[in-house]
Amino acid sequence: MKRQFYSHLVTFEQIRIEMSGLDLTEKEQKELLEIAGKQLHYVMLNEALSRIHGEDKKQFLQHLSNEKHEEAWLVLRTHAKDVEKHLLHAAHNLYEELREDIRELKRQKPE
Amino acid sequence: MLFVIIAQKFGFNLTHLLKHDKLGVNLIMPKRDYVSHYENLKDKWTDKEQSLHKRLWQKHKEALTWFLHQSKNVTVGSAGSLLLFMGSPALQIPVTQAVQINQPSLDNNQSQANQSQFTSMDKTTFLISDLYNKLPKDVVPLTTEQEDRIAAILSVRFGIVVKAELDGKRLNRSYGLIGEEQHLARFPGDSMDTHFTSDDDAKNYWSSGMAPGLGAWGYFASSSATLTPEDILREKYYIAVPTFLSPGYDSDVAGYNAFYKYRKMLVVNPQNGKAIVADVADSGPAEWTGKHLGGSPEVMVYLNRQDGSEKGPVLYFFIDDPNDQVPLGPIDVK
Numbered sequence: 262m263k264r265q266f267y268s269h270l271v272t273f274e275q276i277r278i279e280m281s282g283l284d285l286t287e288k289e290q291k292e293l294l295e296i297a298g299k300q301l302h303y304v305m306l307n308e309a310l311s312r313i314h315g316e317d318k319k320q321f322l323q324h325l326s327n328e329k330h331e332e333a334w335l336v337l338r339t340h341a342k343d344v345e346k347h348l349l350h351a352a353h354n355l356y357e358e359l360r361e362d363i364r365e366l367k368r369q370k371p372e
Numbered sequence: 373m374l375f376v377i378i379a380q381k382f383g384f385n386l387t388h389l390l391k392h393d394k395l396g397v398n399l400i401m402p403k404r405d406y407v408s409h410y411e412n413l414k415d416k417w418t419d420k421e422q423s424l425h426k427r428l429w430q431k432h433k434e435a436l437t438w439f440l441h442q443s444k445n446v447t448v449g450s451a452g453s454l455l456l457f458m459g460s461p462a463l464q465i466p467v468t469q470a471v472q473i474n475q476p477s478l479d480n481n482q483s484q485a486n487q488s489q490f491t492s493m494d495k496t497t498f499l500i501s502d503l504y505n506k507l508p509k510d511v512v513p514l515t516t517e518q519e520d521r522i523a524a525i526l527s528v529r530f531g532i533v534v535k536a537e538l539d540g541k542r543l544n545r546s547y548g549l550i551g552e553e554q555h556l557a558r559f560p561g562d563s564m565d566t567h568f569t570s571d572d573d574a575k576n577y578w579s580s581g582m583a584p585g586l587g588a589w590g591y592f593a594s595s596s597a598t599l600t601p602e603d604i605l606r607e608k609y610y611i612a613v614p615t616f617l618s619p620g621y622d623s624d625v626a627g628y629n630a631f632y633k634y635r636k637m638l639v640v641n642p643q644n645g646k647a648i649v650a651d652v653a654d655s656g657p658a659e660w661t662g663k664h665l666g667g668s669p670e671v672m673v674y675l676n677r678q679d680g681s682e683k684g685p686v687l688y689f690f691i692d693d694p695n696d697q698v699p700l701g702p703i704d705v706k
Binding site (some may be wrong): 284285286289292293296297298300303304306307309310318319322323326351358359362363366 | 408409410412413414416417420421424425427428431432435436438439471
């Protein structure tokens, strides 16, 4: 998975571990992790963009498109207070939802 | 089998559709007592992913649309690293397409072929992109050439034929600032107490009040008993345009009035892509108001347009609908 501006904050390890108890092939697990990755990407982009305004949003997106993550973080940190905390919180909420989906499946007994 | 092939060709997830009964019929698949972990999570997480994607675009449409525009100045690959790196089904090739539609081919076949590649994409975004590149920065009258380009874009995007000039008649402009009108009395005795057909409508649109005078064509019906569903829609989705400013109006007032009476027009907010099929039911506003046309409260709310200092522009083009097949009301990009 390509490195993103939030890659140093969050990983999929916990989700991967949770999924290991499911009846999934390697290919299926990989596909599901990709879907989860898209969810995370949208959540992180949404959270970051929600913390900044107007031209700052455009500047942030421009830096991301050029893969200048440090510059992108500079925009975030300059204009959004405690932005890492908010991003982590958003990611945590998503993870909890994903983990609950997995746990719910584990609780179900096959007929 | 043919159905399966067609559905798959156009990218529909049959398992998903059938499981959720989105086709409204029981087809093909035998009932299963057990859904695999993979299928269960894939369906659930794909729905969630699409919902998150939609929320992202709804909330940050302006910035993301801007990004798509400016991405034509950078390499597609680097722009794609932001939005496309995961091959999201909702964002497949949008940057490439955004670049392409800056020089849109208005050939129907090509356009339809392009459409099929992006069935799940946010089509409205591309409409906004199209218009953004074709409209002048200021809200000024469009040139004939600009009108033709815009009309072609709207016709293709909405699947209806729209024109700035129809039957040799045109308004003074096709791009202007819209203001809010009041409700119109539909029949003698129609009041705010009798005007709404639902509590929600009353709640949402009561505050606009009833215009003291009648619309340009008088009452829509002679009595409440003869009021038809069409009359109700004609008032609900009406616009007021300065018919009297049409070139040639004074030379044939009766002919122009007959032409404009309940004439259907496509009204589009170019900044959010929202569009509505409206009808001309009043004449105005006066030039001194600084507004170029008016919309019913329902039209204004749907287009997300406001009156006063917040007023904004819309595009308004005649709909060529000789067989009266285009229904009044909101219309989506095809």
